[in-house]
Amino acid sequence: MEAFSDGVIAILITIMVLDLKVPLATDLRALVPLVPVLLTYVLSFIYLGIYWNNHHHLLQTIERVTGGMLWANLHLLFWLSLIPFTTGWMGENHFAPVPTALYGIVLLMAAIAWWILQHRIIATQGKHSLLRRAIGGDWKGNLSPVLYLIAIAVANSARWISLGLYALVALVWLIPDRRIERILMGTDRQE
């Protein structure tokens, strides 16, 4: 399951580069229209990097893979697979309102898919779930959808605030999920 997910995320990250179309002119100004495309690419690269990173930690808490988990995982990958499309639409249109809102909607759906995957794993592990203890209150997981919703709502009137919120959520998650890391290492020590 990890190899397949790693593969899909690796391909999605590199597919986005294809939107950086080689310009015909060869002076520096030829790169100017590519700046918003590049900035969006960086943002989406970080988002996919975060998902890859946390996915890596998440799967380490799994003891037994069930069919339900495989499908919850595919569901997550489906929403992630739409990120190159929304990245391209938003980047090539200088952050127009509708593409900017759609970018947030796909991120929101991916966040929900992540939440479902997490709770499917917890459900399998029973009440002493390692993962449940690891995520605890999960303030990051609760905060992100709220910020996405605000970003989607204001995309029409204040798209720069939307972009700022997308960047903020990325920043919040940039720090890898040390909670899971810590609990996992604590378990190792007890064994």
Added chain:
Amino acid sequence: MEAFSDGVIAILITIMVLDLKVPLATDLRALVPLVPVLLTYVLSFIYLGIYWNNHHHLLQTIERVTGGMLWANLHLLFWLSLIPFTTGWMGENHFAPVPTALYGIVLLMAAIAWWILQHRIIATQGKHSLLRRAIGGDWKGNLSPVLYLIAIAVANSARWISLGLYALVALVWLIPDRRIERILMGTDRQE
């Protein structure tokens, strides 16, 4: 063999996203022509997900990889590799009759390739084959080609029935092959 197949299926899934071409306009109506493309993408995503999922279970029953299996596996991957093409043709032409029939033909060939792979594995395992017991009557495997054939036959006169049949087969398979899972776990317990 699993890593390679996982890789190919992961790439096929993500290659289909490239057919979701970024529209030039930036209003919501710009997304309307993409709706059939997106729906077909979802359907093909689920089909490839099913193959990946069941492939995963199937390979767990293999004890020894033979050259014949490698080629039966490549044969399956060949038909799966045509899915992005038929997906694009059907989705971009609002489910026109010929593309809709071709979509079914490729699915049918993939189902036959799957059947061949399954029987190659069973042949290697002898009469006490774990896999043979696991699949049992294999009503799903027998039903799917029949439904595909009906869908192909009626594509010209009633393409919505064809699409409904494709969706129905996907639904039937969505439930992961618990038969193999159960037998595998039973074996584990006996050991």
Added chain:
Amino acid sequence: MEAFSDGVIAILITIMVLDLKVPLATDLRALVPLVPVLLTYVLSFIYLGIYWNNHHHLLQTIERVTGGMLWANLHLLFWLSLIPFTTGWMGENHFAPVPTALYGIVLLMAAIAWWILQHRIIATQGKHSLLRRAIGGDWKGNLSPVLYLIAIAVANSARWISLGLYALVALVWLIPDRRIERILMGTDRQE
């Protein structure tokens, strides 16, 4: 090394599908110009499948990976990576002489790269090399370059003979390298 090579070959196989461009029309005749493209795709798919298959067997004979092997392997992957380009050029131009000759040249270079990789591995293993015994006279490896050379030479005057020779070499190799398989199993039994 195997994971990386598997990845590259998997991507090459699926990149070729992108040359099957979705036609605008939706009737059966729209598929006619795609027939040579599809045939070339099938041929190249089989070639890459053969390399993947034999590569799989080859790497099983390696006991220690050296820097030289890594580079000999990359050299092989370089020539294989040109196959989608020559496949597209030949297929989209109805087997015109120059593209047909170039197709053979790339196959020839890949065969030479394979030979180099094989001999690098044998050189590391010393005179009791498992691989040397396994390949023995290597008539397939010796015959293929000769057939490629003939195919390249006659491409201008008799391109159908060239194509026939490419298909013949593929056929000769289609049978997986049982020699290596046999020797490997013999070794296992002795241990």
Added chain:
Amino acid sequence: MEAFSDGVIAILITIMVLDLKVPLATDLRALVPLVPVLLTYVLSFIYLGIYWNNHHHLLQTIERVTGGMLWANLHLLFWLSLIPFTTGWMGENHFAPVPTALYGIVLLMAAIAWWILQHRIIATQGKHSLLRRAIGGDWKGNLSPVLYLIAIAVANSARWISLGLYALVALVWLIPDRRIERILMGTDRQE
């Protein structure tokens, strides 16, 4: 971490092939405009090959993966992911000054990202770091950025010198990092 990086590098290598666009004509002259594209492809193929090769050796010295390493690794992959773009821009414009300089800038950033990754690993391993002993003075790592800087500076007036320098750095690195290999084997022997 290795599987994901291998995946990304494998995809980047093969994505570059997509810039070798199939020409419409079928005579030998149709290939002439592709020569600079092919040469740039070869250069970038070697660069990505070097990174893959040394990355392979680098990861073997890691005992424990930290979140910081994952991000330093993603940072490296980000700069590597821009290589297909700069390769295409430089190759399709016959080594025009600005694209040639940009090619060097991305290589320079990748070299810096490599340096950061290396020092993150060393920092985790403490003062008896296996990797620190292995890289020693690291003259290659120190020389490359200097040569890149010269190449970027002279790209406007003497682009062929820039290209020569890029080729020279590739040549210097072509020899796999035997230092790490040697130290690793020394350690094995002591155990």
